[in-house]
Amino acid sequence: MGFIKKLLDRFRRNYDEYDDEEWDEEESSREIDFDNKEQRNDYVRNCLEKMADATKELENLNFEYNMVTSYLKDMEEIEALPQEESEQLKECAKRVSLLQDRKTDFMGRARRITDEKYRMVERMEEEVEEGLEKIAEAEEYQELIRKDLSRLDGEKHAYLYRKSEVMRLISDTKGMAVICVTALGLCVLLLLFLQFFLEMDTKLGYLLTAGAAAVVITMIYVKHMDARRELKRVETGINKIILLQNKVKIRYVNNTNLLEYLYMKYGASSGQELAAMWENYQIEKEEREKFRRAELDLDYSEQELLQILKCYQIQDPAIWLHQTEAILDPKEMVEIRHNLIIRRQSLRRRMDYNREVVAGTSQRDIKALVERYPKYAKEIMQTVEEYEKKFNAN
Numbered sequence: 001m002g003f004i005k006k007l008l009d010r011f012r013r014n015y016d017e018y019d020d021e022e023w024d025e026e027e028s029s030r031e032i033d034f035d036n037k038e039q040r041n042d043y044v045r046n047c048l049e050k051m052a053d054a055t056k057e058l059e060n061l062n063f064e065y066n067m068v069t070s071y072l073k074d075m076e077e078i079e080a081l082p083q084e085e086s087e088q089l090k091e092c093a094k095r096v097s098l099l100q101d102r103k104t105d106f107m108g109r110a111r112r113i114t115d116e117k118y119r120m121v122e123r124m125e126e127e128v129e130e131g132l133e134k135i136a137e138a139e140e141y142q143e144l145i146r147k148d149l150s151r152l153d154g155e156k157h158a159y160l161y162r163k164s165e166v167m168r169l170i171s172d173t174k175g176m177a178v179i180c181v182t183a184l185g186l187c188v189l190l191l192l193f194l195q196f197f198l199e200m201d202t203k204l205g206y207l208l209t210a211g212a213a214a215v216v217i218t219m220i221y222v223k224h225m226d227a228r229r230e231l232k233r234v235e236t237g238i239n240k241i242i243l244l245q246n247k248v249k250i251r252y253v254n255n256t257n258l259l260e261y262l263y264m265k266y267g268a269s270s271g272q273e274l275a276a277m278w279e280n281y282q283i284e285k286e287e288r289e290k291f292r293r294a295e296l297d298l299d300y301s302e303q304e305l306l307q308i309l310k311c312y313q314i315q316d317p318a319i320w321l322h323q324t325e326a327i328l329d330p331k332e333m334v335e336i337r338h339n340l341i342i343r344r345q346s347l348r349r350r351m352d353y354n355r356e357v358v359a360g361t362s363q364r365d366i367k368a369l370v371e372r373y374p375k376y377a378k379e380i381m382q383t384v385e386e387y388e389k390k391f392n393a394n
Helices: 002-017 037-079 083-108 115-123 129-196 203-268 273-311 316-324 323-329 331-374 374-391
Strands: none
Touching: 037 316, 037 323, 037 331, 037 374, 083 273, 115 273, 129 203, 203 316, 273 316, 316 323, 323 331, 331 374
16 A cells, blocks of 8 residues: 555645645546546545555565566576586486476376276285185186076976877877777678678677787877877976976076176176286285385485576475476576566566556546545545555455
8 A cells, every 4th residue: 555655645745735725626627527526535535545456466466576587586596506506406406407398297107997996906805816716616616506507497498398298199199099999890791781781700800809909009199109108208307307497597596696696895897807806906006006106206306406496596496396307407497597587577567557657647537636625625535544544354
């Protein structure tokens, strides 16, 4: 608030010189009625606010300007170092730059395993190899069970097909027996007709008919009984296969539940996935350990660089940790100096604008208002004092 304080002091020095009765009201060129107290006070407060804003901006710009100037001085100090000390500084900066590049490469590399998976495997690191063995055994056993189920299912279908054939054979023998009995009956009726109506000798016919019927019926009976026994054997075989299937299915369910539990425990969908995860974890662990050691080396080298810079009275040595290339490459140093000079010129222009245009114009406007309307000088000074107290309180 230097400008406001300066203005207030000016008002205090000159206030007694103004006589309200001796000054005539002048025609204002602005669209503000300065005889209106509310408009007049708003105008003064607006000027004071612009001065306050300019003062705040100047404080920020001064801080930034001094910081940029300090950077430029630091650059001059570094460039002015003797040859031996400059080489020592560059050697340390080179180590820092190399370690920073390694850190950047590590942070930007494609991860072999997500952080979530890495932490999960890390928690069970001592159990993973045992888990791999268990999963491998369970998956191998699961494959054997599937093969057994497939084989049993094939045998069951073979038995069912055989059963359907035997059932057809039994049905065929029954049909053949009916046909044979029907044919026998017809033959007997024919022989009776020949015997009684044609008075022929049919003894031989009866013998041949009876013999043929006996042979055929015996063959059909034997075949039928064989089919019955085969049916019983097939049904027994089917029942045994069903019992075996049930046992194997129980083993399959138990083994499947075991696999699901192991998959859930180790966060994988297969033993192959877990093996790949374990391999990636081991590689990632080794790389992270290298990164950890590199970070320790980087921290040590950065502290060493800071100590060297502090010895040369560098105002802000920490900034050089992030621009080691400028220490190593004179072209980079020139580029940074050029940018800093441009920044300082820009800051100076902004400072001049806020000091001369914003704050200066507002100060001149208030002074002109007092000179044009001396009868309001006391009131204007009171407004300035109130604003100054309010600003200082904030």
